[in-house]
Each structure stands twice: as structure tokens, then as C-alpha cells.
Amino acid sequence: MSFLELKNLNARVGPLPILRDVSLQVAPGEVRALVGESGAGKSMIGKAILGTLPDAIRITGGEILLEGEDLQAMSPKDRRRMIGAKVALIPQDPLTALNPARRVGPQICNRLVDILGWRRREAEARVIELLHEVHIPAPERVMRAYPHELSGGMRQRILIASAFAAEPQLIIADEPTTALDVTVQKQILRLIRDMQARHGTALLFVTHDLGVVSKLCQSMTVLFGGKVLEDTSVDQFFSAPDHAYSAALLAATPKYTDPGGSLMPVPEATIHAVEAEIAAHDLAHQTETVRQ
């Protein structure tokens, strides 16, 4: 059984669709990439799962199942408890995820203390241990620092460590390595893979970096305009992608070994074709709603 399953999830802001019949599954221990261009709805999928969508965005259909249980059918309290115990998020914007007026240490221990009922001392010891593992020098100092006193990459690693602290069964990682240099990124990817292998953590890895996807993930979902274009294995995607958009995305990815390579966006013709595909989907969906 999948640990996480989205079934035909739809979300709108006003009349505007943000997610269009999104279906995806993450099995226990699976590392699935969620890729797609800026604004495709990647972060919204994460927020829909966690129940933290902004007020303006409404779920208009579909199911979100965690271990087979429908999250939307639960009371908010039960849902929070289940999510708190089993799912952790590594957020996209590390600075806004941290309160600028409070020291880092207490903030990242809070989840362990408040939701999981750990003792503060236990929580701190565990977090310091993990800060070592994400190669933060002098973790004790960092715990007492304010967020603005740390570099972007340090903040990101702190959030990675705190996500792993309670050994959740699913981690939703929203662009977790974007602010990291490649040497640290490689260490972090290794760490994620090791932790993931050791604890069987499932991972939904949101990113636009196909290089990272090719090294860490097993399966991937390609999203465009809130719609899933392709659901495939990583091997398949990098050898023979199925959808024309996927192929264009791969071709447009710069490689440092290919300095002459042009920085060409995905061709407009490809984009237009995908947009037409989405328009056709919307139309079919509308007639369906009308018929019901």
C-alpha cells in the first residue's frame, strides 16, 4: 500500500484551477521527485497534504490518503496529530520558516517538545547530534544564534536536521538544497539517502534541479500548470522521457561540461502544446461537472 496517495486532487483560487486532478503515490521508503516549472503548483501540493493551504485556495475535489486514511475526513485535531507524528516538512524559504526574533535552538526543538512530547533536553541533544550530521560547525553556538546571524545554507541545513529529528515516515522536502553549495549539497543528499535507507523514510522531493533528481530519486512526477504530465521512473525519464515537455525540460537543463550549450528555455511550441492539453482537460472536466 502507498504511504501517501493523492487521488484526483483539485484546488482553486477563486475560479482559477491551481491543481487539476493531481494523482500521485509515494510508497514506504520511496524517494519521489516532484518537478515542474515555477508556479506549477509543487508547493501547493505539499501544503495541501499538510493542511496548510492559504485561505484563498480551496480544495474542490479529490482525496489525500495517508496510510489509507482520508485526511480531509478527519477532525482538524486528529489530522494535526497524525501529520505531526508521521510527516515533516523542509520548507522552501528557510528564513520565513524561522522566527527572526527567537534563537534557533528552541524553535527547532519545538516540534519534538510540543507535538511529540519529548523532554526539552532530549530534543536539544538529538538536534545537536543531527546538526553535526549535516556538517554544521559548532552546533552549540548555532543553537544560540538568531536566524539572521547564519548563512543561507546554514539555515537550510538546520531545517533539514529538524525535519529528520523525530524520524518521520514521510518527509516533504521543498527545494531543500537550493541554497547549498555543491559540496554541502552532496553531503546532504548522502545524508538524506542514508537516513532514508536506515529508517525507511519516504520522501517527496520537490525540486527543479534535474541533476539532483537523477542522483537521489527513484520515481518522479512532472507537473505543469497544476496538472501531472508524466509519472515515471527516474531511469526512464533520463533515458527516454515520455512526454514532449519532459524531453524539452531535459534538453534545456544546463551542464557545466557543455559550456557552448545555450541557455534556451523550453521552446514556446512545446509550452503551447501543453497549454492546449490542459485546456482540453479543463473542458472535458467542465462537461463532466455539468453532466453530473
Add this chain to the structure above:
Amino acid sequence: MSEMLFEIRDLRLSFADLAHKPLFGAAPRIEVLKGLNFDIPRGDVIGIVGGSGSGKSTLGRAMVRLLDVDSGQIRFDGTDISQMDEATLRPLRRRIQMIFQDPMSSLNPRHRVATLIAEPLRLHGFDQVAERVDFALSQVGLPLAFRNRYPHELSGGQRQRVGIARAIATEPEFILADEVVSGLDVSSQAQVLNLLEKLVSDMGLTLGFISHDLSVVRRLCKTTLVLHQGKIVEQASTQALFDAPQAQYTRDLLDAIPLPEVTPGWLD
């Protein structure tokens, strides 16, 4: 007009280590920039790469004088600005802009996109503000309808582009871009990089480009400077740097780049 837009000489900067402040007396200092020397010719695109915490953002913030330095010189267009007070700096601020690493925290959450982009224009007394705002939006590829959105109503990459629109609106001579494309997909990335390249070639912009994405640096930058623990360990033409990296740290960086292809065992 000086041929070198920036000349940096023995630049040093430290922060107070408040976590280790004794009960009485001053906190010890942590040295972050340890005597940097380099030049940026007009029209150059200089890549600044290096490890997390190596001092890249600090260097950037010092160059645009958002931070005070301990010692050394920052000559901008021939004038040392390293000790200038805010009033003297004021007219120079239009000519030097920075695009920040954390887009959300650098944009006032209570202002709409149009207001955010208009702010530096108003501050420096530009006319036709509304037109300039629209032009900046179109340059970064955001629909004009985004004028009325608040930062929290944008995706990460869209916010990043608002930060860029804000920086280019005043037509500065120098932009320091701190990890501006790291949150962007390849299409938006190409769009932003092509835009920056166009500003360099058409408007004579000089660009400092902080990035950990060496594929992008190779494509965009003429020269590259590698920072490691507050020191410059290598500084060369980008081509030379990639073809024959001299410093061990540079070689480590190149080895750690994940190319978009399946490589079993890469992580081991």
C-alpha cells in the same frame, strides 16, 4: 570614469560573536572576510562561488555597503566608499543594487508587487513610475496582472523575479545578484540569465553573480572568484578555471556537481 568599476583592497570584516559574549566586556569577533583583493572591470560579469558560510553574501552586502567593514578599501568608480556615511552614499545607491538571496524576507509583506518595484524608483526621484514598473515586470517575464499581488500570493520563483524587477528598475550600473536563479526552473532561469546578459551587453551593466550553480556560472560569467572560509583561493577567467582548476577546493566543487544523468553509485 574609472576603467575598473570596483577595486577591492585588503577587505576585512568581522561580526560580534554574541553567543560567546562574556557577562562583562565585549563579545569576541568572528572574522568572516579575511583580506580580499580583486578588481571588477566595467561591463564584466564576475562569478562569486564558494562553500556555504564562506562569506559570499557578506562580501556582497559589504560591496553595496549594507554592512560596515573593519578595514580595507572598496573603490567604486575610483572613489573609496568603504567608510562613507549614509548621506554621502545616498546618490550612489541608485547606481549599485543588490538582489537578495531570500526573496521573501527582502520584500515587505504588506506591500503589493507594484509598490515594491516602485519604491526604489520613488526614492531616487524617477518620473513615469507606473510605466517603469510595468516595463520591469515584463522584462522579468511576469504578467502585468501581478502588480496587485502580495508577496505571499506568489510562488517562490515568482517572488525571486519581483526582487529582480525591483533591482533593475532604476537602471543601475552594478547589480550584485545573490543566488538569484537557484529557486528557478530552467525556463525561468534561462529567461532571467538572458535578461541579465542583455542588460550587460546593451546597457553596459556590470554584474556580480553569487551562485552555487557552476553550470550557470560557466555559461554566464567571464571571470570567477572562488571563496573559501573568507579568503579567495582562486581567481581566473571562467574558462581557465573550469579547464584547469588550480586550487584543491575548486576541484572539489567541480567534482560535486550532479549532472542531469543517472550515475549509479554517485552518492557513495
